[in-house]
Amino acid sequence: SVQAHKEDKPQKPMEMNGLTPVPDSYDYDLIVIGGGSGGLAAAKEAAKYEKKVMVLDFVKPTPQGSSWGLGGTCVNVGCIPKKLMHQAALLGQALQDSRKFGWQFTEEVKHNWMTMTESVQNYIGSLNWGYRVSLRDNKVTYENAYGEFVGPHTIKATNKRGVEKVYTAERFLIATGERPRYLGIPGDKEYCISSDDLFSLPYCPGKTLVVGASYVALECAGFLAGLGFFFSVMVRSILLRGFDQDMANKIGEYMKEHGVNFIREFVPIKVEQLEEGTPGRLKVTAKSTTGDQIIEGEYNTVLLAIGRDPCTFFFWLDKVGVNINEKTGKIPVNDEEQTNVPYIYAVGDILQDKLELTPVAIQAGRLLVRRLYAGATTKCDYVNVPTTVFTPLEYGACGYSEETAVEKFGEENIEVYHSHFWPLEWTVPSRDNNKCYAKIICNIQDNERVIGFHVLGPNAGEVTQGFAAAIKCGMTKEQLDNTVGIHPVCAEV
Amino acid sequence: GKNEYDLLVIGGGSGGLACAKEAAQFGRKVAVLDYVDPSPQGTTWGLGGTCVNVGCIPKKLMHQAALLGSALKDAPHYGWNTAQPVHHSWSVMAQAVQNYVKSLNWGHRVQLQDKKVKYFNMKGSFSDPHTVRGLTKAGKETIITADNIVIATGGRPKYPTHIAGALQYGITSDDLFWLKESPGKTLPSFILYVSLECAGFLTGIGLDTAVMMRSIPLRGFDQASMEHLTQMASLVTEHMESYGTKFLKRCFPTKVEKLESNRLQVTWKNTDLGTEETDSFDTVMWAVGRAPDTKTLNLETIGVKTNSETGKIIVDASEATSVPHIYAIGDITEGRPELTPTAIAAGKLLARRLFGQSAELMDYDTVPTTVFTPLEYGCVGLSEEAAVQCHGSDNVEVFHAYYKPLEFTVAERDATQCYMKMVCLREREQRILGLHFIGPNAGEVIQGFALGIKCGATYPQLMKTVGIHPTCAEEVTKLHITKRSGLDATVTGC
Numbered sequence: 001s002v003q004a005h006k007e008d009k010p011q012k013p014m015e016m017n018g019l020t021p022v023p024d025s026y027d028y029d030l031i032v033i034g035g036g037s038g039g040l041a042a043a044k045e046a047a048k049y050e051k052k053v054m055v056l057d058f059v060k061p062t063p064q065g066s067s068w069g070l071g072g073t074c075v076n077v078g079c080i081p082k083k084l085m086h087q088a089a090l091l092g093q094a095l096q097d098s099r100k101f102g103w104q105f106t107e108e109v110k111h112n113w114m115t116m117t118e119s120v121q122n123y124i125g126s127l128n129w130g131y132r133v134s135l136r137d138n139k140v141t142y143e144n145a146y147g148e149f150v151g152p153h154t155i156k157a158t159n160k161r162g163v164e165k166v167y168t169a170e171r172f173l174i175a176t177g178e179r180p181r182y183l184g185i186p187g188d189k190e191y192c193i194s195s196d197d198l199f200s201l202p203y204c205p206g207k208t209l210v211v212g213a214s215y216v217a218l219e220c221a222g223f224l225a226g227l228g229f230f231f232s233v234m235v236r237s238i239l240l241r242g243f244d245q246d247m248a249n250k251i252g253e254y255m256k257e258h259g260v261n262f263i264r265e266f267v268p269i270k271v272e273q274l275e276e277g278t279p280g281r282l283k284v285t286a287k288s289t290t291g292d293q294i295i296e297g298e299y300n301t302v303l304l305a306i307g308r309d310p311c312t313f314f315f316w317l318d319k320v321g322v323n324i325n326e327k328t329g330k331i332p333v334n335d336e337e338q339t340n341v342p343y344i345y346a347v348g349d350i351l352q353d354k355l356e357l358t359p360v361a362i363q364a365g366r367l368l369v370r371r372l373y374a375g376a377t378t379k380c381d382y383v384n385v386p387t388t389v390f391t392p393l394e395y396g397a398c399g400y401s402e403e404t405a406v407e408k409f410g411e412e413n414i415e416v417y418h419s420h421f422w423p424l425e426w427t428v429p430s431r432d433n434n435k436c437y438a439k440i441i442c443n444i445q446d447n448e449r450v451i452g453f454h455v456l457g458p459n460a461g462e463v464t465q466g467f468a469a470a471i472k473c474g475m476t477k478e479q480l481d482n483t484v485g486i487h488p489v490c491a492e493v
Numbered sequence: 494g495k496n497e498y499d500l501l502v503i504g505g506g507s508g509g510l511a512c513a514k515e516a517a518q519f520g521r522k523v524a525v526l527d528y529v530d531p532s533p534q535g536t537t538w539g540l541g542g543t544c545v546n547v548g549c550i551p552k553k554l555m556h557q558a559a560l561l562g563s564a565l566k567d568a569p570h571y572g573w574n575t576a577q578p579v580h581h582s583w584s585v586m587a588q589a590v591q592n593y594v595k596s597l598n599w600g601h602r603v604q605l606q607d608k609k610v611k612y613f614n615m616k617g618s619f620s621d622p623h624t625v626r627g628l629t630k631a632g633k634e635t636i637i638t639a640d641n642i643v644i645a646t647g648g649r650p651k652y653p654t655h656i657a658g659a660l661q662y663g664i665t666s667d668d669l670f671w672l673k674e675s676p677g678k679t680l681p682s683f684i685l686y687v688s689l690e691c692a693g694f695l696t697g698i699g700l701d702t703a704v705m706m707r708s709i710p711l712r713g714f715d716q717a718s719m720e721h722l723t724q725m726a727s728l729v730t731e732h733m734e735s736y737g738t739k740f741l742k743r744c745f746p747t748k749v750e751k752l753e754s755n756r757l758q759v760t761w762k763n764t765d766l767g768t769e770e771t772d773s774f775d776t777v778m779w780a781v782g783r784a785p786d787t788k789t790l791n792l793e794t795i796g797v798k799t800n801s802e803t804g805k806i807i808v809d810a811s812e813a814t815s816v817p818h819i820y821a822i823g824d825i826t827e828g829r830p831e832l833t834p835t836a837i838a839a840g841k842l843l844a845r846r847l848f849g850q851s852a853e854l855m856d857y858d859t860v861p862t863t864v865f866t867p868l869e870y871g872c873v874g875l876s877e878e879a880a881v882q883c884h885g886s887d888n889v890e891v892f893h894a895y896y897k898p899l900e901f902t903v904a905e906r907d908a909t910q911c912y913m914k915m916v917c918l919r920e921r922e923q924r925i926l927g928l929h930f931i932g933p934n935a936g937e938v939i940q941g942f943a944l945g946i947k948c949g950a951t952y953p954q955l956m957k958t959v960g961i962h963p964t965c966a967e968e969v970t971k972l973h974i975t976k977r978s979g980l981d982a983t984v985t986g987c
Contacts, residue, residue, distance in 0.1 A: 103562065463938075
């Protein structure tokens with residue numbers, strides 16, 4: 001049997017027969033494994049209730065060697081750098097428009113990857129720093145170390161230099177998120193990059209092949225195109241699986257019309273290096289999914305964006321008996337974010353059947369902590385969570401897609417109202433008439449309640465947010481009709 | 494005898510055209526009279542009314558031109574190699590905007606034709622409650638009779654005629670958008686949103702601009718309460734000041750004279766210092782309010798009652814005037830918001846009640862709106878001051894936050910005035926009374942929330958709504974610091 005121990009004493013082997021008495025006083029009330037959106041939000045919330053909290057955060061470098069600081073995916077290799085680079089691409093378009101609005105410059109405008117990346121990384125660095133300060137101010141202990149369970153209520157933390165420490169806690173929160181998936185073909189880890197590498201790439205990517213049809217793939221492809229890179233997107237089958245397909249196709253059409261070359265129904269089978277360099281030259285061989293056709297292409301950079309996998313396989317969840325989905329590696333939880341082990345919880349991307357979004361992780365983390373320590377009962381509401389895909393033509397959505405609405409309610413019970421629109425700001429530069437689009441899906445049987453909202457156009461996120469609030473209030477088509485529009489904006493459509 | 498038309502609409506603007514086209518859908522015989530009296534400076538325009546020709550549309554396009562100027566400044570931070578500073582050409586912009594407006598004029602004429610609505614480019618005046626005399630520019634007269642008549646003639650900018658030289662040398666928004674050449678150093682005078690918006694984009698395209706204001710900014714913006722926008726208005730004007738617009742506060746002009754150089758010399762009184770000051774400008778623009786042009790309509794002859802102070806037509810909840818079968822919609826009506834979307838909605842609903850067996854009245858409650866100043870201000874519902882006046886400060890809770898748009902970070906732009914506040918009832922349900930937002934794309938942000946408020950949204954419901962990340966709008970769903978607490982309302986981190 002093992003007794004409670006102090007932080008820096010080495011761990012003795014433990015027995016795993018379940019009868020092992022757990023330490024009767026723990027080092028911490030709560031240990032959070034994973035310092036990302038969900039983990040940090042939960043940790044700071046717990047500290048508010050005077051709990052002794054520790055956050056363990058560690059980034060295993062990518063095959064290319066990229067790594068980053070505290071804050072998780074969103075801050076370092078997700079939402080934040082993505083939106084900033086998307087903005088850089090939008091500014092490129094704005095520069096083109098501005099001539100039509102009277103701004104005069106004759107030179108051709110070129111983009112410098114390094115300038116942008118440096119600015120973006122500097123900002124991210126300030127966020128990493130901000131988080132460390134915030135944790136300190138909130139009296140949350142932070143360790144840049146890799147956490148692994150070694151027994152009930154006990155975790156081993158290994159830092160970069162291999163130094164191991166052991167800690168115990170009354171409760172644990174797993175919020176380790178995910179990492180990009182690799183194809184498992186020759187040359188993928190050696191020569192390809194992922195979104196984990198893209199935002200800090202220390203050289204211009206040049207002619208790029210993006211593999212995948214996820215929102216990550218399309219967003220990256222979108223801003224790379226906007227910055228002037230020639231490249232292609234290789235797609236196995238459909239775009240944006242899980243999203244409303246009508247909207248997904250419109251996004252694809254728009255990107256195609258704006259210079260993105262889609263290679264559809266092919267998958268890469270081999271990546272070889274022709275020449276080293278920053279960037280080098282790579283040869284990609286791909287096979288058709290519908291026949292025997294093989295194609296080859298030469299690129300400077302290959303970006304894999306085929307999906308993300310949870311980081312569960314590596315930290316010995318079986319040692320404490322936490323169930324994970326064998327196929328996906330995700331952790332199933334009940335509606336209170338509790339795993340099958342009562343004192344272990346989980347939030348964020350790592351959860352099974354839940355949305356992979358920063359605000360959801362933050363909300364879930366905070367509400368969980370309030371339930372644990374402040375006697376609250378509110379559970380995280382995963383219904384009608386709005387989201388936005390920041391492709392060149394942005395797509396905001398909340399609620400059901402047309403397909404899932406038809407499936408759930410029956411085609412005869414839903415009504416879809418839709419409209420194309422032309423943002424006023426696009427008229428003068430004669431841009432893309434009739435590409436922007438909005439539709440709402442209503443449940444006829446429930447007073448024409450709005451159950452799905454979809455908009456394709458500039459600032460889709462800003463537009464969608466308010467409508468998401470209205471959907472939460474149960475808005476009906478009639479109420480929508482009775483609301484006066486603000487003129488002239490896109491949202492009034 | 495029988496009247497020639499089922500419906501005659503006087504005024505081919507937002508409200509008038511919407512009403513006419515809707516009535517035509519019901520198979521009715523409809524006619525529209527539209528006529529533009531040239532401005533004192535001689536400016537005139539085509540079919541479509543204020544919004545299309547000298548309002549919302551050209552305003553937003555020029556606002557966009559100014560925003561693009563900011564984008565040009567941001568671009569180098571994001572890696573684009575634009576040379577700084579970049580020069581702006583008024584004539585290129587004005588030409589592009591005017592061409593677009595003309596295409597809309599054309600579009601409206603085609604639409605009326607398609608819907609079989611008869612259009613007369615004539616100025617109308619009443620002979621009797623069912624008869625209108627139309628006069629063309631050349632003086633040719635046509636008599637039109639109709640069962641129902643809708644007056645939708647809107648308003649025109651006022652001139653401060655008590656100021657010497659104001660009418661002779663000054664322009665208004667009616668002229669600004671049609672100038673072929675740059676207005677140069679400009680002085681839009683007095684404060685209404687028109688003045689701030691114009692000053693905003695003029696500064697944005699690089700023109701030396703000053704705004705002269707007698708008292709508080711955005712006075713009269715919301716008829717419901719006069720003082721209410723003080724907090725939001727000062728944030729907006731603060732931003733404009735840091736952006737380069739000069740404000741001559743608590744000053745009022747006394748005379749405008751023309752100099753030999755053709756520039757204008759403006760003399761004004763500074764009420765703070767009690768001094769008289771002068772400066773010269775290329776252009777002086779008056780934005781001292783708008784007033785309906787009802788004199789030539791002959792309303793007194795047929796008994797249509799107007800408000801003696803404002804000159805606006807008095808209507809009831811169904812848009813009916815004091816004379817049966819005569820209605821009024823849009824800017825010309827007393828006590829209504831002067832907004833295009835409300836005029837359009839009112840016009841459509843009126844047509845449906847007259848010809849479509851509908852009984853639905855226009856709901857003027859919780860109408861959202863946006864001021865398109867360089868840093869935009871969008872709002873819906875009650876202001877803080879109006880809420881306090883209505884419910885008492887003990888029963889009102891104000892949640893607020895200062896935030897920084899992500900796009901400003903890398904561009905190193907000042908976000909001091911990016912601010913939002915939500916005014917709620919304090920009791921259990923915490924129903925939202927008003928929402929105010931200052932920041933980029935304010936209109937886009939507010940629209941959806943306006944819908945929510947119309948559905949009776951409460952603070953807890955808004956807090957249950959998950960944010961979209963990363964946007965500015967998501968900060969609305971995260972509002973939690975109250976003014977009452979006195980705590981720092983700056984949003985920190987992710």
